[in-house]
Amino acid sequence: MSDAIFMRFRQPSVLPGFGLTLGFTLAYLSGIVLIPLAALILKSAGLGWADIWRIATDARTLAALRLSFGASFIAASINAVFGLLLAWVLVRYSFPGRRLVDAMIDLPFALPTAVAGIALTALYAPNGWIGQLLAPLGLKVAYTPIGIVIALTFISLPFIVRTVEPVLRDLDREIEEAAATLGASRGQTLLRVLLPSLMPAILTGYALALARSIGEYGSVIFIAGNIPYVSEIAPLLIVIRLEEFNYAGATAIAALMLAISFTMLLVINLIQTWNRRRFGHGS
Amino acid sequence: MRRFRMALLAAFGAATIATSASGETTLLNVSYDPTRELYRQFNEAFAEHWQEKTGKTVTIRMSHGGSGSQARSVIDGLEADVVTLALEADINAIAEATGKIPADWRGRLANNSAPYTSTIVFLVRQGNPKNVQDWDDLARDDVQVITPNPNTSGGARWNFLAAWAWAQKQFAGDEEKIRAYVGSLYRNVPVLDTGARGSTTTFVQRGIGDVLLSWENEAFLALEELGPEQFEIVVPSVSILAEPPVALVEGNAERKGTTAVAQAYLEFLYTRPGQTLAARHYYRPFKPELADPADLERFPDLELVTIDDFGGWVEAQPHFFGDGGVFDQIYKPASRS
Numbered sequence: 001m002s003d004a005i006f007m008r009f010r011q012p013s014v015l016p017g018f019g020l021t022l023g024f025t026l027a028y029l030s031g032i033v034l035i036p037l038a039a040l041i042l043k044s045a046g047l048g049w050a051d052i053w054r055i056a057t058d059a060r061t062l063a064a065l066r067l068s069f070g071a072s073f074i075a076a077s078i079n080a081v082f083g084l085l086l087a088w089v090l091v092r093y094s095f096p097g098r099r100l101v102d103a104m105i106d107l108p109f110a111l112p113t114a115v116a117g118i119a120l121t122a123l124y125a126p127n128g129w130i131g132q133l134l135a136p137l138g139l140k141v142a143y144t145p146i147g148i149v150i151a152l153t154f155i156s157l158p159f160i161v162r163t164v165e166p167v168l169r170d171l172d173r174e175i176e177e178a179a180a181t182l183g184a185s186r187g188q189t190l191l192r193v194l195l196p197s198l199m200p201a202i203l204t205g206y207a208l209a210l211a212r213s214i215g216e217y218g219s220v221i222f223i224a225g226n227i228p229y230v231s232e233i234a235p236l237l238i239v240i241r242l243e244e245f246n247y248a249g250a251t252a253i254a255a256l257m258l259a260i261s262f263t264m265l266l267v268i269n270l271i272q273t274w275n276r277r278r279f280g281h282g283s
Numbered sequence: 284m285r286r287f288r289m290a291l292l293a294a295f296g297a298a299t300i301a302t303s304a305s306g307e308t309t310l311l312n313v314s315y316d317p318t319r320e321l322y323r324q325f326n327e328a329f330a331e332h333w334q335e336k337t338g339k340t341v342t343i344r345m346s347h348g349g350s351g352s353q354a355r356s357v358i359d360g361l362e363a364d365v366v367t368l369a370l371e372a373d374i375n376a377i378a379e380a381t382g383k384i385p386a387d388w389r390g391r392l393a394n395n396s397a398p399y400t401s402t403i404v405f406l407v408r409q410g411n412p413k414n415v416q417d418w419d420d421l422a423r424d425d426v427q428v429i430t431p432n433p434n435t436s437g438g439a440r441w442n443f444l445a446a447w448a449w450a451q452k453q454f455a456g457d458e459e460k461i462r463a464y465v466g467s468l469y470r471n472v473p474v475l476d477t478g479a480r481g482s483t484t485t486f487v488q489r490g491i492g493d494v495l496l497s498w499e500n501e502a503f504l505a506l507e508e509l510g511p512e513q514f515e516i517v518v519p520s521v522s523i524l525a526e527p528p529v530a531l532v533e534g535n536a537e538r539k540g541t542t543a544v545a546q547a548y549l550e551f552l553y554t555r556p557g558q559t560l561a562a563r564h565y566y567r568p569f570k571p572e573l574a575d576p577a578d579l580e581r582f583p584d585l586e587l588v589t590i591d592d593f594g595g596w597v598e599a600q601p602h603f604f605g606d607g608g609v610f611d612q613i614y615k616p617a618s619r620s
Contacts, residue, residue, distance in 0.1 A: 059615070125489040143474045143491070226432060226475040228614035239477070240434040243351040245376050246606055 040258070044251035055252045060228055061237065064253075068234040069260065071145060072213035075152035080206050083160025084198070090161070091168045105161050108154055113218030120151055121223045143225030148233065151219045156209035163205035164198060171197055199275050207268040214261055307340045308544050313363035315350040315437060315527070316480050317501050321564040322367070328556045329548055341544055349478045350437035357381070357532065364536045364545040367529045369437030371395075372596040374530050383534025397526035398552035399566035402587055403445040405517040406486065406495040406502045413493045417519050418449040421494060422467040429492035430472055431482045433604050434611075438479040438525075440604055442496040445523040447603075448588040452521055466613045487514075498525065500565035503581065524587040 044052065055061055090102055108116065124131045124142040131142060141147050171194070179189040217235040225231040234257055241250035314322060326343040333341045346353065346361070350369035357363045358380045368374055371389065378384040389395050407415050413426050421428050431439040446465055454460035474491055476482040479498065483505060486495040494517075497505070502516050529549050536542040551557050555573045562574035571579050593599040603609045 060611070121489065125491065127490040142489075221477055222481075225473060226477065227472070228475075228611075236477070240432070241606065242355065243349075243435045244604070244606060245351075245355070245380070249606055 037258070040251055041255055044248060044255045047248045047252055051248070052252050052255075055249055056256050060232075061234075061253060061256075063229045064232050064234040064237045065257070065260070067145060067148070067232065068214055068257070071148045071152055071233075072210050074149050075156055075213050076206050076209040078149075078153050079157050079160045079209050080202055083157060083205065083209075084164055084202060086157075087161045087164040087168055091165060105158050108156075109158050113155060113216065114222065116154060117151060117219030117222030120147070120154065120219065124150065124223065142223050143231065145224075145231055147223040147225070148220050148231065151223050152213040152216060155216055155219055156213050159209040159212065160202065160205035163208065164201045167198060167201040196275075200272055203268055203272050203275070207265055210268075211261060211265060214257065307342060308541055310341060310343045310364045310541060310545055310548060311346065311362060312343055312365050312367055312548075313346045313353050313357055313361060314367040315353060315369040316347055316478060317438075317498060317504070318367060318527075319345070319347055320504070321560060321566065324564075325552070325557065325560050328560065329551050332551060332556070333544065333547065339544075343548070349435065351435065357383075362535050362539070363532050364539065364541050365529060365531055365549055367527070369525075369527050370440065370596065371526070371528050371590070372600040373437060374528055375596065377532070381534065383532050384530050385533060388530045389528065391531070392529065392549060393553060394569045395526060396528040396530060398529060398549075398557060398569050399527070399561035400569065401499045401525045401527070401566055402522045402585070403442050403496060403519075403525065404499050404502050404522065405519060406497050406505060406514050407493065407517050409513055409515060411515060411517065415494050415517055418446055418468075418521070419453070419464075421446070421471065422464055423471075426471055426494060427473050427492040428468060428471045428494050428496065429474060429476075429482050429486045430496040431479055432475045432477055435477040436479055436482075438498055438501075439482075439496075440600075441498070441523055441525045443603065443610065444590070444593060444599065445496075445519075445521075448523055448592065449519065449521045462609070462613075465609075469610075469613050499567075499582070503565035518583045518585050521586045521588065524589045526590065 047055075086105065090098065090105075121142050122128050124134075124147060126132065126135045126140070126142070128142070134141060141150065175193060175197075176189055179193045184192065215235065217233070217239070220233055221236055224233060224236075226236060234253060238250045238253050241247075241253065312322060312326075322343075322345055326345070330341050330343065333339065346356070346363070348356075350373050354366070354368060354373035354376050357366060357377050366374060366377065366384075374384060374388065378386055378388060385391070392398070394400075405415060407413070413420070413423075415421070415426060420426060430442045433439040433443045443465070446468055447461060450461040450464045454464070474482075474485050476485055479501065482495060483497065483501060485491050487505060487509060495502075499516075506514060506516065529552065531542070531545050531549060533542065536545045552561070553569065558568040558570050558573040559575055559578070562568045562571075562578035565581070567582055568574045568579075590596055590599060593603075601608060
C-alpha cells in the first residue's frame with residue numbers, strides 16, 4: 001500500500017537512488033530552513049491573534065514594511081535593467097580589463113555589509129565626495145529613503161548579472177542572425193527573440209535580489225537615518241523590539257515579513273512557470 | 284547583524300576559555316561601548332593586585348557592544364562573570380529572564396552598585412556657531428541635534444530623560460508642554476543612530492548636526508582624540524545623573540568557580556586605584572576623595588536630577604521607552620503636524 005503511494009510520486013527516471021536523494025533533500029531542507037522557521041512561528045504563536053493583528057496594523061510597522069518592500073522593489077528593478085546591460089556587455093564584447101570588471105561584479109557579495117554601508121554613507125553624506133556635489137542642488141541622499149535604495153542597489157547587483165550571464169553566453173548568436181534574415185528589426189529581435197529566452201534568468205535574479213534586499217540590515221542602518229515613519233526599515237524595527245526585550249513583538253514582525261516575502265517569491269515563480277509555458281522553453 | 288556576530292564571537296571566546304587553562308582563572312566582563320579604554324587599564328591594575336594578594340594569575344576578557352544587546356547576549360547564554368552595563372534596566376532584564384543575578388543586586392554594592400557615574404552634556408562645533416547654551420536652544424528651528432534612538436541605545440535614554448528633566452523644571456510639570464518640547468527636540472534630529480558611538484561618528488566624521496547629546500566621558504574622549512580646536516563642550520543648566528551599574532552574574536560565576544575573584548574585581552572598582560582610573564577616564568568617581576584632584580577639576584558643577592525622580596527604571600523604562608510609550612508617541616504622524 002505504502003509502496004503504491006510511494007510509486008505515485010515516483011517520476012520515471014533512468015537514474016537510481018530516488019529514495020535516497022528525496023530523503024536527503026527533505027532532511028537537509030528541514031535542518032537548514034524549516035526548523036528555524038518553525039521556531040520563529042512558534043515564538044510568535046505565543047501572542048494571540050489579536051496582538052499579532054495589532055502589531056501588523058500598527059502605523060509604524062506598516063510604514064517600515066512599506067519602506068522595506070518599496071525600496072527593495074525599486075532597487076531590484078534598477079538592477080534588472082542595468083544588471084542585464086552589464087551582463088550583455090560582459091558576454092558580447094571583449095575589451096581590455098574585461099576580466100577585472102567581471103571580478104568586480106562580485107565585490108558586493110564579498111564585502112561585509114556594514115563596511116559597504118559606512119563607505120556609501122561617507123560618500124553620500126553632505127560632506128562626502130558625491131554628497132557635496134549634490135548638496136548645492138538641494139538633493140539629499142544619505143539619511144533619506146534614496147540612500148536606502150542606493151545601498152540596496154549596491155548589495156543586490158551581483159544577483160541579476162550572475163544569473164543572466166551564463167544563459168546569455170549559451171544563447172546562440174545564430175538565433176539573432178536568423179531573426180535578422182527573416183526580416184526582424186533590431187527592436188523586434190530584442191523584444192520577441194532575446195528577452196523571452198532571458199526572462200526566466202532575469203526573473204530568478206530579480207527574485208534573489210528582492211529577497212536579499214528585503215532582509216538587508218547591516219548596510220542600510222548606516223545610510224538610512226532611521227527616523228520612525230520616514231527612513232526606518234522593517235529589520236531595524238525588529239531589532240528595536242528586541243532591544244525592548246519584546247521577543248514576541250519582534251518575531252511577529254519577522255513572521256509578517258516572511259509571509260509577504262514568501263507570497264512574492266511564489267508569485268514570481270508562478271510568473272516564471274507561466275512564462276515558460278507560453279514560450280515553450282523547458283518542460 | 285554586526286552586534287550579533289560580535290556576540291557570537293564573544294560566546295565562542297567564552298566557550299574556549301572555559302575549556303582551556305585550568306591553572307589560571309579567567310573572568311569575562313560583559314560591558315557596553317564607551318568603557319573600552321577604562322577597563323583596559325583597570326583590568327591590568329586588578330590582575331596585578333590579585334597576583335600580589337593571592338599569588339594567582341587572573342585574565343580578564345572583555346566584550347563590548349550596545350548595552351541592551353549585551354544584556355541579551357547574557358540572557359541567551361554568554362557566560363559573563365560580571366556585567367558592567369549602561370542601564371539598571373538591562374541588568375534587571377538579565378535578573379528577570381535568567382535568575383542568574385539576584386533580584387536585589389542593586390543593594391549588594393555601594394551607591395546602588397554604581398562605582399562611577401556620568402552625566403549628559405552637549406558637544407558643539409568650535410566657536411559654538413549656533414550659540415547653543417541650554418536645553419531650550421535644542422528645540423529651535425535652526426538647530427539640528429544628534430542623539431541615538433532611545434529604543435536601541437542605553438545612553439540615548441539618559442539623553443531623553445535629561446531633556447525631560449529640564450522641561451519638567453521649566454514648565455513646572457505641565458505634561459503637555461513638556462511633551463511638546465521633547466517632541467520638537469526630536470523633530471530636530473536628522474539621523475537617529477542605533478548606538479552612542481554611531482551618533483558620535485555621524486556628528487564628528489559626517490559633519491551632520493549642530494549639537495551632539497553625549498555622555499560626559501564620551502565628550503571628553505572626543506575632545507582628547509580630535510583636539511579641542513574642533514569641538515567644545517557646553518554644560519546645560521540641568522542634566523541627569525547617569526549611573527552605569529555593575530553586577531556579579533552569580534549563576535555563571537558559581538558554576539565556573541570564580542565567585543570570589545569576580546566579587547573582588549567589582550569591589551576593586553571602589554578602591555583608590557579603581558576610583559582614580561575611573562576619574563582619569565572621565566567618569567565621575569563615587570568616592571572623589573580617592574581620586575586624583577587634578578582629574579576631578581575637569582568636571583563642571585551642574586544641577587543633576589536622578590533616575591529616582593522618574594520613579595526608578597522599573598517605572599521609567601516601560602512608561603517612556605516601552606512599545607507605544609512616550610517616545611514612540613512623539614513620532615506618531617498625528618503629532619507631527
